[in-house]
Amino acid sequence: MKQFYSNGKLLLTGEYFVLEGAKSLAVPTTCGQDLTIKSIKEPQLIWQSFTNIGECWLEAIFDLPKLRLISADFEATEDGGNDTLAENLMKILQEVRVLNPTFLNSKNGFIVKTNLTFPKNWGLGTSSTLINNLANWAKINPYQLLEKTFGGSGYDIACAQNNTPILYTRNGVNPFIEKVNFNPVFKEQLYFIYLNKKQNSREGIQRFKELKGNLTSEIKHVSELTDAFVNCTNLKEFEKLLINHEQLVSKTIKLKTVQEKYFSDYFGQTKSLGAWGGDFILATGNADTPKYFKQKGFETVISYQDLIL
Template sequence: MSYSIESFGKLLISGEYLILKGAKGLSIPVNFSQTLNVDENTSGYFDWKSYDIDKNIWFSCKFKISDFYNKQNYNNNLLLYEIIKNLNELNPGIISNKKGISFKTFMNFNHNWGLGSSSTLIHNLSKWADVEPFSVYWKVTNGSGYDLASCKYDKPIIYQLIKSETPKIESVNFLPEFHKNLYFIYLDKKQSSKSEIEYFDKINISSECISEVSRITEEMIKCSNVLDFQNLVNQHEKILAKVLNKKSIK
């Protein structure tokens, strides 16, 4: 039996880590995607291969499927181990009852860019396993969930955590007249979301700060002038720089 699914990446325009504290964030889909192909077989093995944009394997692991609970088999990819383990617990036998299984993932972008590559992997594997994606996400990451929510939509969303693990998701129209004047620059400084969130969790955030970021998010989706949008981005950058005690990139 074969299965294939494609999920698109996303960019978080506003909110950043403050979403974890209840701020509204604007997330937009991108044209870049990750595809998962699954083939069940009788080989007796769990075989995983991840291909980059040049069709080169950048991660792989292979072991007897009966040994899938041994995290040492995943070549230090603890996220993949946690996803697979939880999928089998949430849908008993989805892995352990297989005689053999092959997974292949493909990205049409540089995997160092991020673009929610971990969340698209969680989404794709959960859909294959017939498991609610968020039930896996909350078990294997410490993120806000905006990236996973974005996988379910083909248009921009406003995402807000009302309380822990309880998101409010609103599909919105965001295609301003000046959209061709918006550019995103990869700084080649990909960070570990897990460690950054752990750092952020130790910071005390005022309710005024949360409200201000939510206001900026709401203003962004209504903005019709590129200069006004730039001003909102600058306001957002100043708030984040102050909260995180880090120098703004601008």
């Protein structure tokens, strides 16, 4: 039996701008997704995907070596009862085979199981961890596979592969990745809050592309902010950097910051992570932070140490 594991991800700086080549700070999470492969005699691929609480949210059977979908069963609540999940998986597997023609091209078959260790709606990388695990299994470039399937900057793939914070700069299918010692002395005063809804990053990216214009100076500014984040040793300075970053993105995509929109009375500073409007935000604070957000209806408040590798 073979097994592969990939880390989840969070992008601390450079949301949107990472697509344009800005240097960005990304961190792998303590949770992720594994993929196990067991050989069987029958020429079939039996695929099962499980949530963090062990519920099967997708089951599909493919005929091998043709990679033809025979049957599919999915969680009815998944994507509003979307029956294209198995077809999407089939397209990904077909793209893997384009990059490695020997992939799943044998007389025997496989039972493949994927297991998330975080709730699927948290947006920590259900897709990126899958892409990285498949690429490891097929021995192909995960950035090429990402480009042919979901698209995006690729920082999430870099997090899947690294167990430390990284500086990420997009560069086609060969990005620049630098491991960094981002371990702020004030990390006990940092929290992640889930905004109770998964954000479609592709919609956010589309909005950014429509509004962006010439961003040469902004990209430079984001890269400088990223370096400042890494080197910051003072919480008050860190909060100033958060505000600066939020204002820059807000001005570009013409949306209010999360603090303006929801948390104007909060005693610390907040920052959106990834596509604005959902998933997780970062907040500076203290022992009263969880209470504040829970009173606002946001039950998932996780300390920095508990979520980041």
